[in-house]
Amino acid sequence: MNGGPSGFNNAPITKTFVIASAIFTVFLGIKGGSNKLGLSYQDIFRNPRLWKLIFSVFAFSSTPEMMFGLYLLYYFRVFERQIGSNKYSVFILFSVMVSLLFEVFAVALLKDPSANLLTSGPYGLIFASFIPFYFDIPISTRFRIFGVHFSDKSFIYLAGVQLLLSSWKRSILPGICGILAGSLYRLNLFGIRKAKLPEFIASFFSRLSWPRMSSPRGATTRNVTGSTGSPSTYAGRHVERIHPAPVAPSTEPTEDAITTMVSMGFDRNSARQALVQARNDVNTATNILIEAQSH
Template sequence: MQSGGVSGFYNSPVTKATVLCVALNSICASIFQARPMLHLQIVPHISQHHQLWRLVSTHVAFANSSEILFGGLLMYHMRLIERHWGSRKFASYVVLSSVISTVLDVTCLLLGNSFGLTRIAAGPWSCLYALLYNYVSSIPITYKFKLMGVTLNDKMFVYLLAAQLLLGSYPYSVIPSACGWVTGILLQSDVASVYLKKWRIPKGIWNVIDAYFLKFIESSAPMRRSTRSADGYAVDPQIARPATGGMQTNRAVPAVPAARPRAAPSEGNINLLIGMGFDRERVVTALQATNDDPNAATERLLGA
């Protein structure tokens, strides 16, 4: 399994809200037999029946249980990007990538209608694969391992989830996934205008969302691990003392070896992590705490 920093949804309330909302919408659509109303199809839904609401409904729910499972797991891994960017920027990117991808989806359906491309699968494919592109390009590898002589890394688990999700609804998932991936490339390239890259959900709207929704579902910080004393009680390792009942003993206590001096962070590693969007002060502190290891420092910053 991929470590992914601090487990759970700590410091990633938007990711948690997205997973919960998509899962709830998908279950409700199944219970009330509304799944045929989710997918996007130009003819006849848009061109003849003018069901423009499908441009929105196609993003809010998956059509079957396997998509809910793999899509939810894939979105869970995207919480690292929210911790990196911050919740407001992450939520803005989800909205913006969904809008841009919808335009691309409709364009592909119009151009591909004569080739048999008539519909796309329901689900938040666009923002998922736009985020996946950012995950691939900006989240560093945590560890590597060998399987049957082939060197792999921890990101392989995310790639397998994305492939399984894509193949589960093939071929109807190809267009929204490809459009989402292209959207991720556009928003990270120089093609996108500065306005698009810097667009954020208006501050007033975000304050309302944060105060009346995200605050109620945010996850608390994970508990620190504790060690156990000889009698079985949990104790903090930083304040643990020998269980001597307060009596002094004449046994010599071995001297604690002096801590190794920490390696000074190199300017190259500092610039590397600053380029990922972290503040210089936090970068220097993390590199000092990890002996100038950029991968461990990134993990520390993402989990902070």
């Protein structure tokens, strides 16, 4: 099972977030500040530290957490492709902010100033993504190992459990807060699922992540009878005749393209019809289905 086409194609927001998380984690690890990460009652209520709140959103506390966390963030790029970068940006902001509010509320209830109660890292976003992963990503294959039933989604769940238990109590609480945030988004609280950021924000990250490569347009093919030159100059000679290019026949979509669309959560029949319309172009077909769902 994969998250669609390899790399960060059509997922500039995810790419920016993954790079930022990796840079923050490595930078703090080199500076020896990773052991100081994690939110506590004192950091929030007695001696508020804004820098800790910011770093707690991006930086992981350890290398194993970073490996599992970045892998899950990379896989969940499928949701940005499915709903578009603008709506996915809203999903990130909503998940991070709501899960952080839940974490602050939990720390206020526990009131333990002697220890860091919450580990750092984008746990809110990661575990909020498991909600649409559970409901919207279909199972492609099933198999058995030693009599135990598994599916292609099982490996993602196992990676999530590993991350959830990485710091035991300190990581379980942020994970639960992320699941709650994802559930509220799924319930469309305040119509949040229809909200989207301005187009220029996604365009900025798209240009930042993938510099535009302008491809030259092919010259128009013309069939000319008679001598070359301007018809107005050579009066009385044969006039230039332009024949329209023949319309390309519909392309039967490949099985790989259909599988990619299905892995994004689309119905197989709808995916096939969109691919036929888009002449087997996955990106165009995805946009067709997204536009159809938004109306």
